[in-house]
Amino acid sequence: MTTPFAFPIAVDVVALTVIDRALHCLVVTRGIDPYRGRPALPGGFVREGEQTLQAAERELEEETGITPPGHLEQLFSYGPLGRDPRGPVLSVAHLLLAPRFSPVRPGGDASGAHWRPVDALLAPDSPLAFDHATILADGVERARSKIEYSPLATSFCGPEFTITQLRTAYEAIWGAPLDPRNFHRKATKTASFIEATGRTAHEGAGRPAALYRLAPGVDETAFVLDPPLRRPTGPAPVPPTNPLPGRMRDNRASTEGEP
Amino acid sequence: MTTPFAFPIAVDVVALTVIDRALHCLVVTRGIDPYRGRPALPGGFVREGEQTLQAAERELEEETGITPPGHLEQLFSYGPLGRDPRGPVLSVAHLLLAPRFSPVRPGGDASGAHWRPVDALLAPDSPLAFDHATILADGVERARSKIEYSPLATSFCGPEFTITQLRTAYEAIWGAPLDPRNFHRKATKTASFIEATGRTAHEGAGRPAALYRLAPGVDETAFVLDPPLRRPTGPAPVPPTNPLPGRMRDNRASTEGEP
């Protein structure tokens, strides 16, 4: 073969945040066909001269007005077959974890941009366009796993946060309550995780909480939590971060099946 | 934008196995430019009508004569910029862990196909073409992490294996010795991992070892090892499986940097 077949490459962004103790995902309302009017992950096609990560940042800004305030990383690639009615499209999905960044304004091909509870978007009758429910599920699973070993959950908080705020992020992502006392000890005692700023926060009643920040010189995605903070959920831990363990789905780009 | 820019999509395969207690990677000698004569990961371009996983399987067969006997999964995507002198190419890398499958014969665009020790391929002056040293490093790191939680290391062994063979696989991948007694207990006592076949293997001197197989109904990639088998290496565990934590490198498709 001399000239290889060329494919459009799409990028999609799973942007997660915590609102009211529940995990929310940023979705746009599609302004163009296919799936016009349906909710979808923000995203679009990679242009000439772009890396996929740059394209993800650009599409996020165009469609939602957000300049990534948190941590953006590649998630997984899907396709190119069977995921877009227009033809083969490879999608490189990305994951963004960030504090609730307020003014979301739609633009580009999007006629709306909103934070929606992840639970609703992952329901069996998910309204999401394309294979975006699959991508979202993979993104949530990756987030669940990554915060076990990395300080990435601090991305959900502002630059300074209380232990309770951090714990709330963990609880929202894992969907399980944690013991506040043990979490406090674990978070404050683990090296290379967080450090006290000396300041305190007064929120409502109760003793004011000490404020912390991410420990200096620590990459949010570095795997520094040793031993890790493991999620409580029973003896059979859900599959972890990586490219989807068991329960594979339809048109993901790779990994399983196809004899 | 109406018609999106289209890119060639490549697939590359990091095929790992254990030979003489050391981790080896399958590399081909490139028979065409660019990088003609240089070692490279087996791979090629995705054709119309293929999923990336299928393309990875096909290229592996064409260039090395191997039909994936182990477990093939998607690793990470790189590019499309700055990784091929011919122009932008997105590469979807895959990871294959398998027992040493013997007859490797070169074909397609490859003029040679050989197992090479991973250590040499990852040396600072790595001979690998393109960004394949980066991809290999990511693949090795993914393998190191995945065998902590999944029975995937059994992929390195045949259908039946002794505990010592399994331990040798772990030691080769992690690059660290393990206590045979403790490993034996851990491997045999962990539920949903391996089961005895009742047969024994007589290799050289010493008491014959019981033969085991992967527990029935267990997906090799399912994350069933709870608690996980954690690698010995000191208190600061190397980054894990996922898309590269900290130390990002040049032209990977995504995740970090690029303001």
Next chain:
DNA sequence: TCAAAAGTGTTGGGAGTACACCCATGT
């Protein structure tokens, strides 16, 4: 009988869970 490899028992320390309890603040 000895060497080599397989496999079991035992023990001390470290980490996690559960929960009692004290601290500091708003009302």
Next chain:
DNA sequence: ACATGGGTGTACTCCCAACACTTTTGA
């Protein structure tokens, strides 16, 4: 005062690293 949330102390359990020890084979 009292409710509310922040933070510490402690007992119990489980896992694991370390290593002594037994079992089963080949030479």
